[in-house]
Amino acid sequence: MADIFFVFFLGAIQALRELPIAINTEAANEQHYELPVEFFKLVLGRHLKYSSALFNSECYTLDEAEEAMLAIYCERACLRDGQTVLDLGCGWGSLSLYIAKNFPNCKITSVSNSARQKKLIEDECRRMGYSNVSVLTCDMNSFEANASFDRIFSIEMFEHMKNYEKLLYKISTWMHADSLLFIHIFCHKTFAYHFEDNCDDDWMARFFFTGGTMPADNLLLYFQSHVSIEDHWNVNGKHYSKTSEEWLKRMDANAERLKPLFHETYGSEAGKWWVYWRTFFIAVSELFGYNDGEEWMVSHYLFKKK
Ligand SMILES: C[S@@+](CC[C@H](N)C(=O)[O-])C[C@H]1O[C@@H](n2cnc3c(N)ncnc32)[C@H](O)[C@@H]1O
Numbered sequence: 001m002a003d004i005f006f007v008f009f010l011g012a013i014q015a016l017r018e019l020p021i022a023i024n025t026e027a028a029n030e031q032h033y034e035l036p037v038e039f040f041k042l043v044l045g046r047h048l049k050y051s052s053a054l055f056n057s058e059c060y061t062l063d064e065a066e067e068a069m070l071a072i073y074c075e076r077a078c079l080r081d082g083q084t085v086l087d088l089g090c091g092w093g094s095l096s097l098y099i100a101k102n103f104p105n106c107k108i109t110s111v112s113n114s115a116r117q118k119k120l121i122e123d124e125c126r127r128m129g130y131s132n133v134s135v136l137t138c139d140m141n142s143f144e145a146n147a148s149f150d151r152i153f154s155i156e157m158f159e160h161m162k163n164y165e166k167l168l169y170k171i172s173t174w175m176h177a178d179s180l181l182f183i184h185i186f187c188h189k190t191f192a193y194h195f196e197d198n199c200d201d202d203w204m205a206r207f208f209f210t211g212g213t214m215p216a217d218n219l220l221l222y223f224q225s226h227v228s229i230e231d232h233w234n235v236n237g238k239h240y241s242k243t244s245e246e247w248l249k250r251m252d253a254n255a256e257r258l259k260p261l262f263h264e265t266y267g268s269e270a271g272k273w274w275v276y277w278r279t280f281f282i283a284v285s286e287l288f289g290y291n292d293g294e295e296w297m298v299s300h301y302l303f304k305k306k
C-alpha cells in the first residue's frame with residue numbers, strides 16, 4: 001500500500017514540474033478579492049492577516065494571535081533590523097507592515113497580484129509614516145525582482161502555485177549566500193492534491209480556490225535543486241481552525257454592515273454568497289480541526305540558497 005502511494009506521489013510531483021508556476025490566476029484573484037476591502041477589515045483581525053494565526057497560551061483575541069504568528073516568522077527566519085526583505089503574496093500587508101513597525105530600518109518589497117492590496121498597504125504606510133515599504137502588483141508567473149534580498153518570506157501563497165521547481169529556482173536567483181527563505185503553507189500531513197477547477201463536485205475549488213494546490217507537509221522537500229532546507233516546523237491545525245472560527249464570528253457580528261457590501265458586489269446573488277462565505281469559513285475550521293489538528297495543519301520551512 002505504501003508503495004502505491006509513493007508511486008502516485010512521485011507522479012504528482014512530475015506533473016507539478018510540467019505546469020506553469022501558477023494557473024487560473026485571474027479566477028483565484030477575483031474569487032477572494034472581489035469583495036471590497038471593507039469586508040476584510042470587518043472580518044479579519046487588526047493586522048488584516050489573511051492566513052492562520054497562532055493561538056499560543058498568552059493569546060486571547062484574534063489580534064493577539066495574528067501578532068504571535070507574525071512574531072514567530074521573524075524569529076524563525078532570524079530577521080534582523082536593517083535587512084532587505086521581500087514579501088511574496090503580501091495580501092493586505094500583515095507581515096510587511098508588522099516588519100515595517102518592528103524593524104524600522106528594514107527595506108521591504110511587497111508583491112501580490114492584487115492592485116487593491118497594493119493601494120491599501122500604501123495608504124497604511126502613508127498613515128503610519130513607514131517610508132521603507134514598496135509594493136508591486138505582479139503575477140508570480142512573470143515577476144522578476146532584479147535584486148537580492150537578505151530575507152524572503154511567503155505566507156500562504158504557495159497554495160496558489162503549481163510549479164514549485166520553477167518558482168523556487170526563480171526565488172533562488174534573488175538570494176545570496178546568507179539569504180534565508182521562510183515559507184508558511186497550510187498542508188495535509190501526507191498527501192498533496194489539486195483543487196480540481198473543472199470538477200463540479202469540488203465546491204471549494206469552484207468558488208474559492210480555483211487552480212489551487214493542497215500541499216503535503218513534505219512536498220516542498222522534493223524541490224531542492226536550487227534551495228536547501230535548513231529547518232522545518234509543524235503548527236497544529238487547531239490554530240487555523242480557531243482563526244477561521246473567529247472570522248466567521250466577526251462576519252456574523254458585523255452582518256448589518258456587511259450585507260450592503262454583498263448586495264453591491266453580488267447583486268441578486270448576495271444571499272447565496274453570504275451563505276457561501278459562511279460555509280467557506282466553517283469548512284476551513286472543520287478541516288483543520290479534524291483529528292485534533294493533526295491531519296491538515298500549517299507548516300513552516302526555512303531554506304537557504306544552494
Ligand atoms: C491567502 S493570501 C495571504 C496573504 C498574506 N501573506 C497574509 O498572510 O496575510 C494569498 C496571497 O497570495 C497572492 N497571490 C495568489 N496568487 C498569486 C499570483 N499568481 N501572483 C502573485 N500573488 C498571488 C494573493 O493576492 C494574496 O495576496
Ligand SMILES: *[C@@H]1O[C@H](CO)[C@@H](O)[C@H](O)[C@H]1NC(C)=O
Nearest residue numbers: 104105106107129130131132
Ligand atoms: C528607513 O530605513 C533607513 C535605513 O535603511 C532608516 O535610516 C530610516 O529611518 C527608515 N525610515 C523609517 C521611516 O523608519
Ligand SMILES: *[C@@H]1O[C@H](CO)[C@@H](O)[C@H](O)[C@H]1NC(C)=O
Nearest residue numbers: 109136138143144145146147
Ligand atoms: C525587472 O526588470 C524587468 C526588465 O527590465 C522589468 O520589466 C521589471 O519591472 C523589473 N522588476 C522590478 C521589480 O523592478
